[in-house]
Amino acid sequence: MKSLRGIFLALIALVLLCSAASAEERLKMSTTTSTQDSGLLRVLLPPFEQKYHCKVDVIAVGTGQALKIGEAGDVDVVFVHARKLEDKFVANGFGVNRRDVMYNDFVIIGPKSDPAGIARAKTAAEALTMIAARGATFISRGDKSGTHVKEKELWQAAGIEPKGSWYIEAGQGMGPVITMATERQAYTLTDRGTYNAYKGKKTDLVINFQGEKGLFNAYGVIAVNPKKFPHVKYDLAMKFIDYVTGPEGQKIIAGYKAHGEPVFFIYKK
Incomplete structure (x- = not known):
């Protein structure tokens, strides 16, 4: 009888344990491929998940698509990099409490031989010309991402509508585009973070143009508006926002490196 009672209690304990595990809160986040491909999320998310006993479900797409997912109320928070699109997202009532998180810059990468000679260019628009x-x-993201938005701005500044067999729209994330550019020994515009994560083992392309002020690349985090979408987990989203913009998250971001080089930078306060 004691043996049966022990088995019964053990089964109850197992059921309670499974119920607790299944009750683990989940935060849905749409973000850019660069935060994923750079490897940042692998070090940034676990401390948050452990602290709040939750799991962050990540949807990594281009910024445009990440915001569209937010506009549908299918995520709780968005973490992206295209300020004009972010401001529009908030102004249209889809998001609230946008905050700056980090920044890096865009660079134009290509073959070491630099067949177009863009290392001599004085501006990014001149390099594209x-x-x-x-x-x-030239391999374009072609996916309405933050990087694609910046690329289109640069072509417009150059007064050029890119077309022809030399211009290829991939419709892919940053990692696959760098891989494609590597295979074709082509040029592409990339955020420095993803490039740093890929250079060496995954690509032999080099930075042919960098340093222009207009290539600044800022990342922001936004909670999806609970007044428009009452089902979203606003409280957990705000905990995440406080985490990535607070001391703990900022320290992780500032300390994250790829091949010994910083991937993202935090704002001085």
């Missing part, structure tokens, strides 16, 4: 004039292969 040289690529177009030479008909050197």
Whole structure:
């Protein structure tokens, strides 16, 4: 009888344990491929998940698509990098409490031989003009991401509508685009973080143009508006926002490196 009672109690304990595990809160986040491909989320999310006994479900797509998912109320928080689109997202009532998180910059990478000679360019627009004039292969994200938005701004500044066999729209995330550019020995615009994570083992492309002020690349985090979508987990979303913009998250971001180089930078307060 004691043996049966022990088995019964053990089964109850197991059921309670499974119920507790199944009750684990989940935060849905749409974010950019660069936060994922750079490897940052692998170190940034676990401390938050452990602290709040939750799991962050990540949807990594281009910024445009990440915001569209937020507009549908299918996530609780968005973590993206295209300020104009972010401000529109908030102004239209889809998001609240946008905060700056971190930044890096965009760079143009390509073959070490630099066939279009863009290392001599004084501006990014001039570099793209040289690529177009030479008909050197350029791989575009073509996915309405923050990087794609910036690329289109640069082509517009150059007064060029890119088209032709030399210009390829991949419709892919940053990692796959760097891989494609590597295979074709082509140029592409990338955020420095993803490039740092890929250079060496995954790509032999080098930075051919960098340093222009207009290539600044800021990342922001926004809670999806609970007044528009009452089902979202606003409280947990705000805990995440406080975490990534607070001392603990900022320290992790500032300390994260790829191949010994910083991937993202935090704002001085």
